Amino acid sequence: MEVKAQQLRLYIPLLITSLILLMIGLGPGLFHQSALAGYSWQHKIFDLLCHQDPFRSYSLNGESMAICSRCLGIYGSFALLVLLMPLIGRFFTVINHIILKLIVVAIVLNLVDVLLNALDIWTNTLHSRFLLGALFGGFLALLLTNEFFSKIVKIEESHGT
Amino acid sequence: MEHETMENENPSYWTSVLIGGLIVGIVMTVMSLASQYMTIGGEPTGSSFNLTQIIGILSCFVGAIGGVIATRHYAKEYDITFPIGKGALIGLFAGIVAVLFSTIIGLIWTYIIDPELNQAFYDWQIANLEAQNMTDDQMDFAMGLIPKPGSTSALVWSAGIGLVVMGALNAISGLIGAKIFASEED
Numbered sequence: 001m002e003v004k005a006q007q008l009r010l011y012i013p014l015l016i017t018s019l020i021l022l023m024i025g026l027g028p029g030l031f032h033q034s035a036l037a038g039y040s041w042q043h044k045i046f047d048l049l050c051h052q053d054p055f056r057s058y059s060l061n062g063e064s065m066a067i068c069s070r071c072l073g074i075y076g077s078f079a080l081l082v083l084l085m086p087l088i089g090r091f092f093t094v095i096n097h098i099i100l101k102l103i104v105v106a107i108v109l110n111l112v113d114v115l116l117n118a119l120d121i122w123t124n125t126l127h128s129r130f131l132l133g134a135l136f137g138g139f140l141a142l143l144l145t146n147e148f149f150s151k152i153v154k155i156e157e158s159h160g161t
Numbered sequence: 162m163e164h165e166t167m168e169n170e171n172p173s174y175w176t177s178v179l180i181g182g183l184i185v186g187i188v189m190t191v192m193s194l195a196s197q198y199m200t201i202g203g204e205p206t207g208s209s210f211n212l213t214q215i216i217g218i219l220s221c222f223v224g225a226i227g228g229v230i231a232t233r234h235y236a237k238e239y240d241i242t243f244p245i246g247k248g249a250l251i252g253l254f255a256g257i258v259a260v261l262f263s264t265i266i267g268l269i270w271t272y273i274i275d276p277e278l279n280q281a282f283y284d285w286q287i288a289n290l291e292a293q294n295m296t297d298d299q300m301d302f303a304m305g306l307i308p309k310p311g312s313t314s315a316l317v318w319s320a321g322i323g324l325v326v327m328g329a330l331n332a333i334s335g336l337i338g339a340k341i342f343a344s345e346e347d
Contacts, residue, residue, distance in 0.1 A: 007244075007246065009246075014249075014336065021326075021329065021330070034302075039307070044318070048193075048224060048323055048327070049220055049224045050220065051220065074221070144336065144340055147245050147340060
């Protein structure tokens with residue numbers, strides 16, 4: 001079994017972009033800087049895209065991350081699985097229509113989690129939000145695996161002797 | 162004749178880019194303005210259903226959806242398939258259009274419709290910093306990250322960061338959108 005790497009010109013930028021987004025999202029703690037109550041360049045960058053509530057974010061080196069735990073799950077699992085794509089492509093067969101359904105399930109789970117928590121029907125935690133975000137980001141990355149690394153099945157020709 | 166055939170095979174994606182970018186731009190502007198008004202005018206309501214919280218949680222989904230909308234529109238409108246690289250490009254442009262559009266609406270709003278909003282929000286941020294008992298050095302550092310309203314640096318900060326981050330994120334979402342809606346597989 002061989003794995004064919006395709007579109008590396010697209011895979012490398014995707015990998016670099018997702019890793020950079022994750023590193024910025026990890027916040028000032030990763031760079032041993034002070035967040036000063038949420039005022040850092042990392043927080044500024046994700047200001048548009050995340051509520052950055054320190055009570056709903058993990059800390060790194062004592063500083064609140066620039067993204068909430070759910071976003072950390074999304075960016076983290078996406079970047080990790082993009083990084084692992086060559087291995088996933090080698091050892092697993094990714095069936096896209098199943099992954100698509102799982103993406104929809106992950107979106108619904110996240111929305112239900114947000115709504116039930118907002119309505120005080122249940123209380124989510126840092127970890128539960130992280131895990132639900134990670135499901136979503138992970139499935140998104142898996143969906144792309146076949147585009148970059150797909151298995152080549154060699155058919156042995158028999159000549160009937 | 163040959164040129165026409167080529168054009169039919171590769172229709173322009175700019176309409177789709179504009180649609181994706183405009184939708185995201187409008188929604189993000191509305192969410193941003195709503196969140197600013199709630200911040201400056203907001204006393205804690207005691208309600209468990211906090212609209213600001215919901216807006217914050219939805220903002221990442223909304224910000225990244227432009228690439229998906231644009232690639233879906235492009236694929237369905239012309240009933241075509243295209244490579245994910247093209248989807249990434251469409252998403253990148255949709256993200257850029259969203260930020261440009263959002264910046265323009267924001268400028269119109271804060272210069273013409275409600276010129277006092279920016280100053281009020283700035284004052285609220287300063288008051289918020291002062292309430293945290295920072296040292297002078299910390300205060301100076303934090304103030305450096307809050308550009309004065311209406312200044313060029315405020316515009317460059319918000320539009321510049323937005324272009325890079327939204328461009329990158331929507332390029333990824335465009336890539337995913339192309340995979341879902343325009344893939345030759347299945």
